[in-house]
Amino acid sequence: MKYLLWAIAIPVGLVIALLVVQTLASERVEVIDLYTMDESGETQKTRLWVMDDEGYQYLRVGADGSGWFDRILANGEIEVGRNGVTASYTVVQRPEKSQKINDMMQEKYTWGDTFFATMLGSREGSIPLELHPVN
Numbered sequence: 001m002k003y004l005l006w007a008i009a010i011p012v013g014l015v016i017a018l019l020v021v022q023t024l025a026s027e028r029v030e031v032i033d034l035y036t037m038d039e040s041g042e043t044q045k046t047r048l049w050v051m052d053d054e055g056y057q058y059l060r061v062g063a064d065g066s067g068w069f070d071r072i073l074a075n076g077e078i079e080v081g082r083n084g085v086t087a088s089y090t091v092v093q094r095p096e097k098s099q100k101i102n103d104m105m106q107e108k109y110t111w112g113d114t115f116f117a118t119m120l121g122s123r124e125g126s127i128p129l130e131l132h133p134v135n
Helices: 002-027 067-075 095-120
Strands: 032-037 043-048 051-053 056-061 077-082 085-093 127-133
Touching: 032 067, 043 067, 051 095, 056 095, 067 077, 095 127
Parallel strands: none
Antiparallel strands: 032 043, 032 077, 051 056, 056 127, 077 085, 085 127
16 A cells, blocks of 8 residues: 555656646746637637847747647737737747747746756747737
8 A cells, every 4th residue: 555655646746846847947037928819719828938139029939839829820910918018919930030039038048948948849940929019
């Protein structure tokens, strides 16, 4: 019975530890709220990192994509909540800025960026998404 408890407690403890590290890695530096629309017209909120460069805000999607990126491609317009202000944007893919935005995000998000690159794969092929305000 004692070994069964250990066999259960160790994996559960590891999962809890991983979730704590993941939360610390993702939420300890600036995070924005991205609002996209799904196929049924429901608003989906995603928390993402953001980088500023040359007057624009940038999000970053991995080379293999994501659900929130699919929703951007399907709808074109998004809303972003940052510093208590929510505004509408269109998105321009800027793959030529990939290395620069990756380097800047590494500097801003430090070990958190390294953690996610290790857990989810390298940043190679990631696509910076430049946000353009909708007037």
